Amino acid sequence: MNWISEWALPKIKTLFGAPREVPENLWHTCPACEQMIFHRDLERNLHVCTHCGHHMRVGARQRLDYTLDAGWSRIELPKAPQDPLRFRDQRRYVDRLRETQTRTAQEDAVVVAHGMIEGSKVVAAAFEFSFMGGSMGAGVGEALVTAARLAVLQDAPLIVFTASGGARMQEGAISLMQMPRTVIATRMVKEAGLPYIVVLCDPTTGGVTASFAMLGDIQIAEPGALIGFAGARVIEQTVREKLPEGFQRAEYLLEHGILDMVVKRPEMRATLARLIGLLRVPERLAVPAEAFVALPAPAEADDAPTPA
Incomplete structure (x- = not known):
């Protein structure tokens, strides 16, 4: 102890006040x-x-805020059975589920909402990757079916933002059954003549990729998004070949015809609004009948050769 610690430092702290906490x-x-x-x-x-x-990566509600006009409304989803298999690994599945629900303030890995994009009515479903890796269980399947029914009821396009690791292993075969369920949901929207647009975000893998995520009328992805079914190491071990660099990234899939476009996040809202305008108002592209002018039949030449 000396005069610096006993006298000087207390005086300096008193002079400048207590240090402020920095977030x-x-x-x-x-x-x-x-x-x-x-x-x-x-x-x-x-x-x-x-x-x-x-x-x-961004959360589901954040993504909806970025995309939809202000004032969008979240849809209350039907309750799915929790822990139908009474699954347990290191912890009980029901305990993991409750902990994740408390931390994320969500019932499951999908948020469904309806609102507007630049004045066009839409129904949107967004995955929350922080909810058990955005995995697809019975709750997610129920959410997508509900979103499809709402889109048909409101005569609105359905937009799905995917970010998922695939099927939820804690629900076993019940999780796999959501693959055909979600495919049927997409058919409901398409049979009603409504656009179904998928925005593939990082990451989109497994059973989500193998079902509704690849069935959009328009397939969009964010730059650099990881998109695939199995992991790269599993594929390499199966085919016993070295895979191309970045073969599961959005840019590679666009180059090879799997995607329609790769759109940056700041441009996503305007792009979706433009696509909805084109798909929902086809008469804007139609050419009026008055624009067509009947052309006279070509006159026969006098010196045309006579057929043999």
Whole structure:
């Protein structure tokens, strides 16, 4: 102990006041380029890195805020049976489920809402990857069927934002049964003559990719999104070949015809509004009958050769 600690430091603290606590979430590190980004700049850019353009993962409600007009409404979903198989690994499935529901403030891995995109009526379903990896169980299947029925009822396009690791293993065969259920849901929308648009976000894999996620009238993906069924190592071990670089990324799939377009997040809202306008108002593209002018039949030439 000396005069600095006993006298000088207390005087300095009294002069300048108590140190203010600095929030821990003011700066974020980009997982791609590892650059620091101020939180307000990141939110202003819709969680897209301002340095390298990397699209960070966002929650379901956040994605709906970015896409839909202000004032969208969340739909109350039917209750699905919890823990139908009484599954247990290191912990009981019902305990994991309740903990995740409390942490995310959601009943399951999908949020369904209805609202507007630049004045066009839509029904949207968005996956929450932080809810058990966005895995598809009975609750997710019920949510997508509900979204499809609502789209038909409201005569509105259905837009689904996927971000999932696939089927939920804790629900076993019940989870796999959601694959045909969700396919039937997409058929309901298409048979009603309504657009069904899928936006594939990072990551979209497993049984979600093998069912409704690849059945959209328009297939869109965010830049760099991981999209596939099985993991790269599993495929390499099966085919015993070295896979191309980035073969499960959005840009590779676009190049090989799996996707229709890759759209940056800040441009997604305007792109969806334009697509809905084209798909829902076909008369805008129709050419009026007055534009067609009957052409006279070609006159026969006097010196045309006579047939033999």
